[in-house]
Structures are given as C-alpha cells and as structure tokens.
Amino acid sequence: MIISLFIILPLATVFINSIIGRFVNKFSDVFVNIVNFILVVLSFISLYQLNTYYNKIFVYQVGGWAIPYGISIVMDHLTVFMLIVVNIVAFLVGLYSISYMERYTEKWGFYSLFELMLAGMNGVIISGDLFNIFVFLEIASIASYALVAFGTERDELEAAFKYIVLSSISTGLILLAIALTYGYTSTLNLADIAKTIQSSDNLLVKIIIFLFILGFGIKAAVVPLHWWLPDAHPSAPAPISAMLSGVLIKTLGVYLIIRVIFNVFPLYPKLLTIILFLGILSMLVGVILALYQWDYKRLLAYHSISQVGYMLLGIGLGTPLGILGGIFHLLNHSIFKSLLFLTSGALEYNFATRDLRNYFYVSKTMRNTTFSATVGSLSIAGVPPFNGFWSKLLIIIACIESKNIFAGLVAIVVSILTLASFLKVLKYGFYKENNELMEYKSKPEILNKSEVPFLMRFSMITLAFLCIILGVLLYPEIREVFLSKAVEIIYQGGLYKEFILK
Amino acid sequence: MKFYPMIPYILCLILFFVGLYGLIVKKNLLKIIISFIIMDNALNLFFIVLGYKKDASFPVFLKNRMSSSISMVDPVPQALVLTSIVIGLSVTILMVAVALRIYEKYRTFDITEIKNLKG
Amino acid sequence: MKDNKHTGMTLIVKTVTRWTVLLIMLYGWYITFFGHLSPGGGFAGGVIVALSFIHIILAYGKDFVAEKISEHLAGILETTGGLMFLTLAILGLAAGIFFKDFLGQGKVFSLFSGGIILPANIAIMIKVGFGMLSAFLCLILFSYQDKK
Numbered sequence: 034m035i036i037s038l039f040i041i042l043p044l045a046t047v048f049i050n051s052i053i054g055r056f057v058n059k060f061s062d063v064f065v066n067i068v069n070f071i072l073v074v075l076s077f078i079s080l081y082q083l084n085t086y087y088n089k090i091f092v093y094q095v096g097g098w099a100i101p102y103g104i105s106i107v108m109d110h111l112t113v114f115m116l117i118v119v120n121i122v123a124f125l126v127g128l129y130s131i132s133y134m135e136r137y138t139e140k141w142g143f144y145s146l147f148e149l150m151l152a153g154m155n156g157v158i159i160s161g162d163l164f165n166i167f168v169f170l171e172i173a174s175i176a177s178y179a180l181v182a183f184g185t186e187r188d189e190l191e192a193a194f195k196y197i198v199l200s201s202i203s204t205g206l207i208l209l210a211i212a213l214t215y216g217y218t219s220t221l222n223l224a225d226i227a228k229t230i231q232s233s234d235n236l237l238v239k240i241i242i243f244l245f246i247l248g249f250g251i252k253a254a255v256v257p258l259h260w261w262l263p264d265a266h267p268s269a270p271a272p273i274s275a276m277l278s279g280v281l282i283k284t285l286g287v288y289l290i291i292r293v294i295f296n297v298f299p300l301y302p303k304l305l306t307i308i309l310f311l312g313i314l315s316m317l318v319g320v321i322l323a324l325y326q327w328d329y330k331r332l333l334a335y336h337s338i339s340q341v342g343y344m345l346l347g348i349g350l351g352t353p354l355g356i357l358g359g360i361f362h363l364l365n366h367s368i369f370k371s372l373l374f375l376t377s378g379a380l381e382y383n384f385a386t387r388d389l390r391n392y393f394y395v396s397k398t399m400r401n402t403t404f405s406a407t408v409g410s411l412s413i414a415g416v417p418p419f420n421g422f423w424s425k426l427l428i429i430i431a432c433i434e435s436k437n438i439f440a441g442l443v444a445i446v447v448s449i450l451t452l453a454s455f456l457k458v459l460k461y462g463f464y465k466e467n468n469e470l471m472e473y474k475s476k477p478e479i480l481n482k483s484e485v486p487f488l489m490r491f492s493m494i495t496l497a498f499l500c501i502i503l504g505v506l507l508y509p510e511i512r513e514v515f516l517s518k519a520v521e522i523i524y525q526g527g528l529y530k531e532f533i534l535k
Numbered sequence: 536m537k538f539y540p541m542i543p544y545i546l547c548l549i550l551f552f553v554g555l556y557g558l559i560v561k562k563n564l565l566k567i568i569i570s571f572i573i574m575d576n577a578l579n580l581f582f583i584v585l586g587y588k589k590d591a592s593f594p595v596f597l598k599n600r601m602s603s604s605i606s607m608v609d610p611v612p613q614a615l616v617l618t619s620i621v622i623g624l625s626v627t628i629l630m631v632a633v634a635l636r637i638y639e640k641y642r643t644f645d646i647t648e649i650k651n652l653k654g
Numbered sequence: 655m656k657d658n659k660h661t662g663m664t665l666i667v668k669t670v671t672r673w674t675v676l677l678i679m680l681y682g683w684y685i686t687f688f689g690h691l692s693p694g695g696g697f698a699g700g701v702i703v704a705l706s707f708i709h710i711i712l713a714y715g716k717d718f719v720a721e722k723i724s725e726h727l728a729g730i731l732e733t734t735g736g737l738m739f740l741t742l743a744i745l746g747l748a749a750g751i752f753f754k755d756f757l758g759q760g761k762v763f764s765l766f767s768g769g770i771i772l773p774a775n776i777a778i779m780i781k782v783g784f785g786m787l788s789a790f791l792c793l794i795l796f797s798y799q800d801k802k
Contacts, residue, residue: 037752048737096753171622216585628789
C-alpha cells in the first residue's frame, strides 16, 4: 500500500505543479518540498514496516494481477535502502533550490522536471518488472536531459546533446537486452526470469548480461564509457548536479547492475572479475583526470567517476564484507558528493564563476559554506572520523581478506590522490590568503560577499552533519536493521526469486 | 538451428548497427538525430518480430472470432513496442529542440565546430 | 494580425483542409473510444487528433492556430490528461489496489465495457494529443523567433 505512493506522489506533484505553479508564484516552492518531506517520512516508515511486519520481501501486484501477468512492485531491504538514500538527498536538494533557482526563469518547470526525475528514480528502485524498469529509467533520463539543458546557454546545450546521444545508445542497448531476454524466457518479471534461466552456460545469456552491463555501465559512467559525465554534470544547475552525481548515476547504474547480476541472472565468477576490473579502472582514471582540473564542478564530476569505481570494486569482490563496503560507500558518496556540489553552487551563487582560482576570502565571508565544504572534502578523501573513511576501510579490508592485494593497494593510492586533489580545492578555493588579494582590496564589491541564503546553508549544514555521524550505521545493532539485510539480499541472490514466487 | 528463420532477426540487428554507426560516426546534428530514429525503430521491429508466429493473426477478439482455437501472435511485445515508440518520440522531440537551440547559438549543425567543453 | 487569406498555403489546400479536418478528428475520437473493442487506443487516437490540429497549422499558417491555442493552454490541457490518468489509478487504490479495475467488465463488445480501459484511453488521448500539439507549437514558435 505505502510502496505505491513512491510513484503516485511525485507524479501527482508533477501534474498539479505544472497546472497551478504556472499561475501562483510561490506555490511550487512550498508544495514540492512538502511532498519531498512526506516521501522521506514514508521511506522510513516502509523500513519500519519491512522490519516489523513482513518477512524479508513484500510484493505488491499492480491491479491485482497474478505474478507473470501483472507488474509487480517489490519491497526488500535493498530497495528500502535506496529509497531512503534517494529521498533524503532529493529533499535537501529541493530545499536548497528554493533560493538557488531564483536566478532562473520558469521555476515551476524546474520543479516539475525535478519531481519527474524523482518519480523515475523511485520507480526504477521499486519495480520488479524488467520493462517497467526500462520505462522508469527513461522517465528519469528524459527529465535529466531537460534539466542539464535548463540554462540554455552554449555549454549547457552542447553537454545536453552529448548526454542525450550517449544515453540513448545506452537505453538502446538495454532495450535490446530486454528484447533478447523476453525472446529467451517469454517473461519480464525479474523473479520469473531468475527462475527460468538456471545456468549461464548458454551463449545468449552471456550476451544479454554483457549488453546489460554495457548499458547500465554507460549510465553509471564506468571508465571506457565515462566521457559524457564531466560535460553533463557540471553544466546542469548546481542542485541538479547534486542530484545527478549524488543519486541518478547510482540508481540507474550501480543499483541496476547489482540487481541484474546478483538477483536476476545466474552469477558466475568471471563476471565479478570483470566488474572488479572496471571498478579499478574507473577509480584510477577518474582520479588522475581530476587532478589537474581547475573548474570546481568538473573536478567533482571526475571524482564521481572515481568513487563509482570504489562501489564497483566492493561489489565485484563478491564477499559479504565487500558488498557491505560497496553499498555503504554508495550511501556515503551520495551524501558527500551532493554536499560538495551544493557548496560549488553556493560559490557560483556569490562569485558567478566555477574556476577555483577566482574565489577570494571565502573562509572569511562564507563560514558555513567553508565548514561544510571542508567536512565534505575530508569525507570524500577518507579522513578518519567522517563517513567516507569507514566505507573505504571496509572495502580495503575486504580486498585484503579476499587476497586481492593489488586492488587494495589501488584503493589506498586512489584515496591518497583524492586527498591531494581536495587539499588543492580547499587551499585555492576556500582558505586562500596570499598577496594576490591586495589588488582586490580596492574593489569592495568582491570583499562584501556575504553568506548565501538560509535555506541553502541549512541543506549544506544538514548534509555535513550527516557526513559526520553516518559512521554510526556500522555499529552492530544499527547495522543489523539497515545495512546487513540489504547485503543479505545481494549476497544470497537466490532469496529474491524464492520469496517472490513462494 | 536453421539459418532461414533467423533472417528477420539478423536484418533487424543490421539495421540497429546501421543506426548505432550513424550515431557514433556522423558529424551533423540532424544526421545524428536520424540515426537515433533508425536505431530506435530497428529495436521496435526486433521486438515485433520476436512475437511473430507462423500463420497467426492479430491478437484481438472480435465478434466473429471469439473461439480460443484461433492462433494469434504474442500481444506482449506489441504493447511494449507502443510504450517504446512513445519514449522514442519524446527523446526525438527533445533532441530536435536542443539541436534547434544549438543552431541558434552556434549557427551551425556541425559538431566539429561545437566544442566549448574540453578537458 | 495579417489577413488570413494571405498566410499559409493556397486556397485549394485550405478548402480541402476545411472539409477533411473534422473527419480526421472524428476518426481520432473513434479510434480512442473503441480502443477496447478493436485495434487502436489512446495513443493512436491522440496522435490522430494532434495531426488534425497540425493539419490546420500547416494549411493556414502558424499564427492562425497559435492565437486560438497557445502553447500554455496546450500544456495545461496535456497535464490535465496526465492527471486524469493518475486519478483513475488512485481511484483503484481507493478500491483496494493501485490500478485496480473498479468498474465492472460490463457486457462484452458493448461500448461501455472493459472497466477502466475506456476512461484510461480518453485520458491518454488528451495527454498524447495535446502533448504532441504543444511540442509541435514549441518547435515552430521557436524557429519563428529565430528568423526575426
């Protein structure tokens, strides 16, 4: 019952907002954020319900049709985990955009597209039907294309066109894989497919899995297919960059890769080795390309590629500890990467540039932004008390445990390079006090920059607070409720079909 | 497996790769859009061909053909293809709109001249 | 506004359009309303309805239609279609399950049968028809600004 509200509420918001928001000025600000808050509450309620009432998996058949015929909506611990991540980030980003989006026209259009993207992501997460996943994936993608092009300036349009072309190749490959799956199994229900395909010896099954990984890999910006991301993510308005880098590439990429290779198709070790290799490659290439960037948002976008590599590395290890590290890093990355993109938006709000060398006196005038950017940078670099440290530690321990010393070494090296890159950001972007500033003393309008509006600060501080405390999720009793069960769903992939088809 | 019944599938795949080739290689925005349309429709055709049965008719019950003995093609791919066409249509419209805007800013459709973003 | 006679295509095209356009729209409505009995449905019907509008735009020039239906209005009507479809789904939720068929099946092969398929088809027709129309209007109005 509750689970279907995750699609209904955002979609209804899209339609109502684009009728009323056109005429009433502040309507969309208030309405959309209330709905986002309700969605956050609902995702926690569904976690509570899943732990209390249902036995591991709850299946909801749309329209009351039985399993192979109707569309099923599935709620297990992995979906609830993803729902909580997506909706928390969406809520905070929505609050941030109230003030930030003032400089654009047609704010209601922005909010409608935002909610459409949220509906698409929630739909991808909760649906248990292959074609339904494809439809929601396309809804989220189309909304994100429009949002990348929202500024309609030169860079935005060029980035959006690149993004559309590459993304439509990806969705084409996914659709081809779905067609082949349907031809092979005559069903589209994920659990039913899992029941029909028992072994992976068949060549066709291997081709299908390859196509799925290729398609979702483009969405997740895995390295040989990554080059659209550093153009598309920085070009969007800052809240949308935060959504795209924070949750969209994970929902459409990493989550679906996990779902398809662990729960639907039979797992074979070579596949995990491929995922592991892709993860290592992404980590290295992403961080090396990020090192020499001066554009703050572009630097962050390259780091997204590198951090997605960490998740794939953890998942590709295939051990429970590795998977725990992988999905915990997914949660952490969505928190700190959206935080960092929001701080970049705050800087752009005041300075109207994205070049790190052009920011002055930030640590003096924008104390809250500086604080949250510092926390975010230290988290992404993996400095101890913050959340990024714990997930990276788990992944490295899991590497050593499964005798993958090389992968562990790469993870450590990439972490050090990330720290170097973010020390550069902090030094040049925030704590810059050198002689260059003297010449700007004569220009008071640069020194009179004040802090950004309250709602923007509120979102950033909340995310920074989450960065500090999220390590507590690894505390055994909390882990049992939240993370361990999601790991169980992934690690014992067969559970999924058994519980749905029982 | 005989080769002859595989021919429609292979033709669809060839069409798909023609579209993919154009999407990757072509330098003109409009040609890229047309390549996308070709790719999308090749996939739709592939889906339709998957549901084909020999000597079967369209999957609709009418007043004079209600008995279950009539052999019909698989209706599921057709429903899916309808959805897929709608998605392809909206992506195409968005692509055309973005291409028009690009033309307004850059005064060209050639992607080798549209490169502000680097690095 | 300029004189209608001098915008758009020739008199022959305008006259033929005047005679056929209502028939085209009627055909779209037929496809929609009998979508649960014969091949067709909301999407096909909506496309035909949108094509009848586009037909007028092509024959009479863009100013003629753009004055009567602005892209704003088309957008609002499109959204109304989406909202209607969602309302049907939510009414099903009120009857127990999301998208549940709360109307009975009715008598087979009569017009009012097949549960929520008929209202869903109408909602889709509005959504698709005005969606395509507003997309078309956006594109032609855009190129119009470009020429100035």
